[in-house]
Amino acid sequence: MNRPTIVFVFSREGTDTSTRYGGFARRLVKSGNFPEADVKTVALENLIYHVSYDKTSVIDARTGFDLGDAQFVYLKSWSGLADEAVALAHYLFAKGVPFADMLAHGRGQSKLVTLFKQWAAGNRVPQTLYCHNQEIIFETRAIDLLGERFIMKDVYGTKGQNNYLVTVDEAKQILEEEKNEDINYLFQSYIPNDGDYRVGVYGGVSKFVLKRVSDQLSHLNNISAGGRGELLATEDAPERLLNLAKRAAAASELQFAGVDIIQDKHTKKWYILEVNQGSQIVTGAYASVNSTLFNDGLRLLMRQNMKRRRSKPRKIIGRRAIAILPELNIESVVAKIDTGAYSSTLHAENIHIEKSGVVEELVFDIVPGEFIQTKSGKAETHRVRDFYTQKVRSSNGHIQVRYTIKTKISLDNIRFMASITLSDRSAMGYPLLIGRKLLRSRFIVNVELNEQNEIDWKY
Secondary structure: OOOOEEEEEEOOOOOOOOOOOHHHHHHHHHOOOOOOOEEEEEEHHHEEEEEOOOOOEEEEOOOOOEHHHOOEEEEOOOOOOHHHHHHHHHHHHHHOOOEEOHHHOOOOOOHHHHHHHHHHOOOOOOOEEEOOOOHHHHHOOHHHHHOOOEEEEEOOOOOOOOEEEEOHHHHHHHHHHOOOOOOOEEEEEOOOOOOEEEEEEEOOEEEEEEEEEOOOOOOOOOHHHOOEEEEEOHHHOOHHHHHHHHHHHHHOOOOEEEEEEEEOOOOOOEEEEEEEEOOOOOOOOOHHHHHHHHHHHHHHHHHHHHHOOOOOOOEEEOOEEEEEEHHHOEEEEEEEEOOOOOOEEEEOEEEEEEEEOOEEEEEEEEOOEOOEEEOOOOOEEEEEOOEEEEEEEOOOOOEEEEEEEEEEEEEOOEEEEEEEEEEOOOOOOOOEEEOHHHHOOOEEEOOOEOOOOOEOOOO
16 A cells, blocks of 8 residues: 655745755654655645646656645645645645645636636646746656647736747747746647637626637737737627636636637637636727627626625535534434435434324434433433424335424534434444435535544545
């Protein structure tokens, strides 16, 4: 069995003894921490970000280790390289790798972050390479993945500025000429095309479609770079294009977005190039039409927000939780959280009906045990008149008729009335099962958490 790997991430590479780099983890290990794990320290500036629809990775150039193979990643410091940290966090989140701090899983501003958000959402993007220390891309020969000629563009560029179609030698020459300028580049496969599309997504709806074609003197289709534009009615635009633009805007968490999409003229596959925040609404080609459609989207979103009921944020609980049932004198009971089950069920014994005249009472015993504690510490008999029967289908498909009671329950400090069926769960792991009917609109389940709301994952 392979040893798990824990990775500590810093902005810049330092020495193995500096507490701002390798010395941090070394001191933790020296104190007896992580005896069962391999510990690595990496620098954001040395990470090679490779994103494509088929294969995506974030690899430490110094060791060749893919951070997607780690069991835990701690982003200790990302000062000065915030977008590199955000892109890494989105990669780890999509790969299911636990990491801290979640603050890094933010929005970001660069094209690098946009690409990783789109990849994580399942949208196709051009094969792209990035490393803050740009010479690493060439030293490791990673650039060979992109073919003889490829796109080289400023990770923060706009309107086609600092955007080139180059060979390896031409790229190196540009980097040499601009070595004193604060520009970092993405390196991206060139998509052969007959133009691209700018789609305005306003209020979550694709409303504005502009087809852009280059002037044949440049690889750029941008109108600001000399290209020409043709306004398309949405009903004349490919449905695939409109749907992809909506998905791209949603993946970037933008209600108002300018989405740039290109189609490979040979394979006919669509690619997301960029997703911009409400770009060129009152400027650029067809600005009057664009601003009118933007206003329509704004009014739509305003109406939706006004209609939407305010709701409290849902709490996060784990795959197990501790509950209190005060009316049944249950001081503490460990509950299994099961979103596959509809109803909630409590273990009870000696369940039967007794009649007192014409009144029926449901009688049952609650017996304390390893996972359930009563206030008295002893078995208690309860009599309930407010009950009913319901049919419950078990996991093996059998239908049972169970008695159901209504009682107060406190789960993760939220108290409410709940309908709970009674059954003999002595053969089950936990005396209380919480199903999705009780969870709905109250809780979100994180299966990595235990009943103490602690991460409880195993190698």
